Amino acid sequence: MGSLVQYVVTLIAAASTVSALGGLQNIFFEESKGQDLLPLYANHQVATLFLDQQDWPGVIRAGLDLSDDFKKVTGYSLPVVNFTSNICSSVHGQIDTAIIVGTIGNSSIIDGLISSKQLNVSEIEGKWESYISKVIQNPAPCIQSALVIAGSDKRGSIFGIYDVSEQIGVSPWYWFADVVPPERNQIYVSKSIVKTQGEPSVKYRGLFLNDEQPSLAGWVQAKYPEGLYNSYFVHEFYVNLFELLLRMRANFLWPAMWASMFGVDDPKNQYWADYYGIVMSTSHTEPLMRATNEWTTFGNGSWDYSTNKDNIIEFWREGIIRSKPYDNMWTTGMRGFGDTPITGGVEVSLLEDVIKTQRELLGEYFNETNVTNIPQVWCLYKEVQAYYQEGMSVPDDITLLWVDDNWGNVRRLPVSNETSRAGGAGMYYHFDYVGDPRDFKWINTISLEKTWEQMHLTYEREADRIWVVNVGDLKPLEVPIEYFFSLAYDMDTWGQINTVMNWTVAWAEREFGAYYNDVEEIADILDLYGFYASRKKYESLNTTTYHLYNYNEAVTILEQWSNLTDRAWAVYNKLPQKVQPSFFEYILHPVVAGYTVYDIQISAGKNHLYAEQRRNQANSLAQYVQQRFQDDFNWKKEYDALLDGKWIHMMDQTHLGYDYWQQPMRNTMPPVAFVQSAEDALAGSLGLTVEQSRGAVPGDDQYNAVAYSNNTLVLPVLDPYTPSRYIEIFNRGIYDISFNATAENDYVTITPSTGAISATNNSIWNSVFLEVTVDWDKAPDGYNIDFIDISSNSSYGFFGEPSVHLPINKTSAPSNFSGFIESAQLISIEAGHFTNNISTNDTYYVEIDRYGRTLSGVTLFPVNADSQQASDDSSHLEYNFYSFTAPQYGANVTVYTSPSLNVNPYRPLKYAIAVDNEEPQIVQIVVDPTDPTAMPAGWETAADDGVWIHNTTHILDGGEHVLKLWALEPAVVFQKVVVDFGGVVESFLGPPETYHQD
Numbered sequence: 001m002g003s004l005v006q007y008v009v010t011l012i013a014a015a016s017t018v019s020a021l022g023g024l025q026n027i028f029f030e031e032s033k034g035q036d037l038l039p040l041y042a043n044h045q046v047a048t049l050f051l052d053q054q055d056w057p058g059v060i061r062a063g064l065d066l067s068d069d070f071k072k073v074t075g076y077s078l079p080v081v082n083f084t085s086n087i088c089s090s091v092h093g094q095i096d097t098a099i100i101v102g103t104i105g106n107s108s109i110i111d112g113l114i115s116s117k118q119l120n121v122s123e124i125e126g127k128w129e130s131y132i133s134k135v136i137q138n139p140a141p142c143i144q145s146a147l148v149i150a151g152s153d154k155r156g157s158i159f160g161i162y163d164v165s166e167q168i169g170v171s172p173w174y175w176f177a178d179v180v181p182p183e184r185n186q187i188y189v190s191k192s193i194v195k196t197q198g199e200p201s202v203k204y205r206g207l208f209l210n211d212e213q214p215s216l217a218g219w220v221q222a223k224y225p226e227g228l229y230n231s232y233f234v235h236e237f238y239v240n241l242f243e244l245l246l247r248m249r250a251n252f253l254w255p256a257m258w259a260s261m262f263g264v265d266d267p268k269n270q271y272w273a274d275y276y277g278i279v280m281s282t283s284h285t286e287p288l289m290r291a292t293n294e295w296t297t298f299g300n301g302s303w304d305y306s307t308n309k310d311n312i313i314e315f316w317r318e319g320i321i322r323s324k325p326y327d328n329m330w331t332t333g334m335r336g337f338g339d340t341p342i343t344g345g346v347e348v349s350l351l352e353d354v355i356k357t358q359r360e361l362l363g364e365y366f367n368e369t370n371v372t373n374i375p376q377v378w379c380l381y382k383e384v385q386a387y388y389q390e391g392m393s394v395p396d397d398i399t400l401l402w403v404d405d406n407w408g409n410v411r412r413l414p415v416s417n418e419t420s421r422a423g424g425a426g427m428y429y430h431f432d433y434v435g436d437p438r439d440f441k442w443i444n445t446i447s448l449e450k451t452w453e454q455m456h457l458t459y460e461r462e463a464d465r466i467w468v469v470n471v472g473d474l475k476p477l478e479v480p481i482e483y484f485f486s487l488a489y490d491m492d493t494w495g496q497i498n499t500v501m502n503w504t505v506a507w508a509e510r511e512f513g514a515y516y517n518d519v520e521e522i523a524d525i526l527d528l529y530g531f532y533a534s535r536k537k538y539e540s541l542n543t544t545t546y547h548l549y550n551y552n553e554a555v556t557i558l559e560q561w562s563n564l565t566d567r568a569w570a571v572y573n574k575l576p577q578k579v580q581p582s583f584f585e586y587i588l589h590p591v592v593a594g595y596t597v598y599d600i601q602i603s604a605g606k607n608h609l610y611a612e613q614r615r616n617q618a619n620s621l622a623q624y625v626q627q628r629f630q631d632d633f634n635w636k637k638e639y640d641a642l643l644d645g646k647w648i649h650m651m652d653q654t655h656l657g658y659d660y661w662q663q664p665m666r667n668t669m670p671p672v673a674f675v676q677s678a679e680d681a682l683a684g685s686l687g688l689t690v691e692q693s694r695g696a697v698p699g700d701d702q703y704n705a706v707a708y709s710n711n712t713l714v715l716p717v718l719d720p721y722t723p724s725r726y727i728e729i730f731n732r733g734i735y736d737i738s739f740n741a742t743a744e745n746d747y748v749t750i751t752p753s754t755g756a757i758s759a760t761n762n763s764i765w766n767s768v769f770l771e772v773t774v775d776w777d778k779a780p781d782g783y784n785i786d787f788i789d790i791s792s793n794s795s796y797g798f799f800g801e802p803s804v805h806l807p808i809n810k811t812s813a814p815s816n817f818s819g820f821i822e823s824a825q826l827i828s829i830e831a832g833h834f835t836n837n838i839s840t841n842d843t844y845y846v847e848i849d850r851y852g853r854t855l856s857g858v859t860l861f862p863v864n865a866d867s868q869q870a871s872d873d874s875s876h877l878e879y880n881f882y883s884f885t886a887p888q889y890g891a892n893v894t895v896y897t898s899p900s901l902n903v904n905p906y907r908p909l910k911y912a913i914a915v916d917n918e919e920p921q922i923v924q925i926v927v928d929p930t931d932p933t934a935m936p937a938g939w940e941t942a943a944d945d946g947v948w949i950h951n952t953t954h955i956l957d958g959g960e961h962v963l964k965l966w967a968l969e970p971a972v973v974f975q976k977v978v979v980d981f982g983g984v985v986e987s988f989l990g991p992p993e994t995y996h997q998d
């Protein structure tokens with residue numbers, strides 16, 4: 001019995017993944033017993049598609065796409081019957097199976113089915129972008145059975161059509177990411193499932209093609225005819241984008257604007273947007289449907305409302321006249337020219353006058369319409385948010401479009417008295433950015449988990465009227481873009497916590513499932529890529545971002561990338577050749593190109609370190625970096641060559657050699673150093689260094705511990721809760737060396753203890769790591785220093801034989817203790833590894849998987865909860881730990897939280913922390929500056945490093961303790977906690993998690 005239930009559950013789960021991005025599945029590919037199915041394609045017969053010529057042109061056009069989509073998967077297009085009022089008048093004889101599409105109120109057949117009660121549309125009628133998809137028997141005298149798709153409005157019908165396209169296997173990205181549709185032998189629709197798709201979660205869902213230089217601009221220039229004013233952003237390009245947006249269930253666009261003028265480059269642009277069904281708008285800095293460049297080209301005088309008002313009003317007037325026939329979201333307000341503030345200060349009254357004037361203009365041209373019914377938006381970008389904070393009032397019907405900090409951290413969300421506004425609120429978010437402190441515009445660096453966390457918060461706090469995301473060049477951000485639209489469309493499904501992996505698996509199934517069974521592997525590679533790439537933007541990464549000798553940090557990071565690359569290649573190599581281009585664009589290219597940049601930066605960092613340590617390997621690493629720099633170029637060439645140059649220039653973006661916020665004009669390799677390979681080191685060919693040391697012995701070196709001679713280095717302390725330490729021996733001269741390492745006491749083991757290193761081997765790996773371990777049963781109690789001698793055949797010049805000091809500390813926590821144990825004078829804890837998660841009735845902590853920089857994030861739910869108190873009776877997290885050291889001035893506790901901002905300025909983000917029964921200490925994570933135009937202190941670093949770091953001090957004795965953490969506000973996300981008893985050293989991610997005794 002149990003197994004039968006399980007079998008049924010598995011079947012349902014397997015079936016639902018196929019179309020999970022689009023909600024309920026009603027299309028199937030196998031005739032199965034018990035299911036009442038209507039064949040849309042079987043035995044080389046396809047259904048006939050009926051399109052009502054009185055419907056919206058965009059609906060008819062999408063219908064023709066559906067006909068083509070059937071051809072993509074079956075080889076047969078759907079025959080199309082165009083009809084006007086009488087559906088049977090253009091049909092000879094009887095049609096067995098039909099697909100009938102129509103919009104309620106625009107289609108005689110749909111309206112007829114409603115009045116004859118064959119179709120009940122009460123759940124969707126009058127709703128925004130909704131549809132019903134169901135099978136009806138004898139919908140007309142000439143039709144036996146039909147899949148009827150009835151839209152509540154134009155886009156409701158279009159989304160209903162594209163839902164079938166997606167379910168049969170045609171990806172929205174079939175053209176933009178070359179996804180190869182599967183081959184189907186049969187396609188059925190369920191006769192019993194009624195698919196009722198209600199309103200999208202967010203009303204307007206769109207993207208902003210921003211800063212489309214050099215990549216997108218280069219590509220359109222190579223691929224499309226020239227429009228007016230030297231622009232190539234013509235309707236032939238845009239119609240592809242409109243179709244992509246609609247297939248992803250989006251409806252809104254801020255067009256390219258840096259080197260183009262949507263409304264004039266190609267006068268057909270907006271006509272086609274409206275024809276397809278896209279609501280056009282203009283970016284935050286471009287009021288009333290006119291591009292910034294239009295002012296440069298056609299405007300009179302300066303873009304200064306205080307001195308040149310009449311000309312500016314005239315300019316806007318023309319924008320209204322031009323766009324009035326179409327569906328628009330009118331951007332209101334004003335910024336300075338070219339994405340800058342209008343003046344130095346906060347110009348509240350001026351801006352209020354601007355908006356008042358703009359509305360008068362709208363009223364004038366839409367004279368039959370109440371101006372409050374014209375969709376308008378005011379974007380509170382950068383300094384504009386300050387005007388609002390300073391009390392600027394805007395009419396209630398204008399949507400307030402809040403923004404992030406350009407780095408994916410939402411700055412502000414509606415507070416209590418703002419949620420009832422008629423115009424509601426929205427969010428302008430960034431997946432790509434050009435500006436201070438640094439651009440990020442090369443390839444994808446987006447974590448879907450972080451996107452989920454911030455957009456979930458946004459939605460729950462009722463910024464749900466417009467979501468628009470800056471996608472730069474579009475192409476390398478395919479996956480985050482679609483994820484963003486999935487959230488915006490269906491928060492009921494994708495708003496649930498820890499559904500990112502479900503989404504990625506469903507996505508991988510849709511894109512590659514027909515050609516690769518292990519879609520979980522593809523999904524995992526994709527998700528891990530976002531995890532790795534979001535830790536630091538490629539443009540910000542430098543040679544020392546990750547620590548080169550503490551905690552093996554840089555090496556560990558590089559190994560992660562290298563493993564990911566191997567996994568991506570393994571999938572790629574097993575895919576049929578025709579499917580490889582798509583996998584390359586989506587996954588292989590970002591993974592290998594990202595790895596290459598990490599390798600260039602980290603290897604250059606190692607080259608500098610090795611040169612300081614005078615190692616021969618510095619030279620081979622310098623060559624290796626040059627080779628990887630060439631690889632970086634080769635990956636671009638590969639992208640350019642793909643599918644006979646289909647995506648040429650798409651990877652033209654420079655990404656190596658940033659020295660201020662703006663892109664370098666040419667990729668530039670980090671500098672590398674060489675040692676003189678023809679002569680020996682003054683202290684001989686043998687050199688050694690130890691873990692956590694920058695220095696090398698024997699010989700003079702500013703980084704050697706001053707208390708010791710220039711022959712000795714000191715290892716960090718080794719204790720029973722630290723697995724091992726390492727010594728590294730290398731050649732830094734012209735003679736081959738052999739060595740022998742001996743510990744003073746037999747409880748110290750060195751593996752290997754002997755070795756040889758050639759002077760002429762050019763491998764970058766030409767060194768020997770000696771692992772040092774201790775047999776704790778034999779070691780003496782307490783703290784001791786052990787000595788390790790290194791003897792060799794090398795001459796040491798004027799210096800002596802090198803040696804290493806090994807401090808050991810035999811500590812012991814009670815065997816019945818469960819929790820983290822001090823190790824090398826520190827405890828590092830992943831926030832998700834709490835001992836206790838204490839919930840009260842109305843709040844609780846949840847762990848967001850694979851979120852942040854190291855493992856996961858822990859945050860307070862629900863995100864609409866009130867401010868919390870730090871008490872044992874309120875929800876909090878507890879971490880048991882055991883310490884041996886009692887620093888005189890206390891232990892320092894570092895809490896790593898996500899780089900979130902004070903989305904509610906009246907409730908700044910705070911946490912509380914206490915050890916044992918201490919009075920909790922309250923830490924305000926983000927302190928907003930008094931200057932409303934400024935960002936919080938430390939914001940640049942927090943955004944760039946992906947974390948806020950705060951410290952508190954706690955006086956502790958050695959022994960058992962409980963560390964308690966409270967998020968005093970929702971939206972605080974804990975990532976890591978480090979207790980420092982004096983052992984913490986510098987690193988980017990903080991010390992890796994330390995010993996935990998179960």
Ligand SMILES: *[C@@H]1O[C@H](CO)[C@@H](O)[C@H](O)[C@H]1NC(C)=O
Pocket residue numbers: 060064080081082
């Ligand atoms: C139906 O109409 C569309 C345009 O509305 C046209 O492109 C198509 O060729 C027509 N099909 C037939 C079979 O007449």
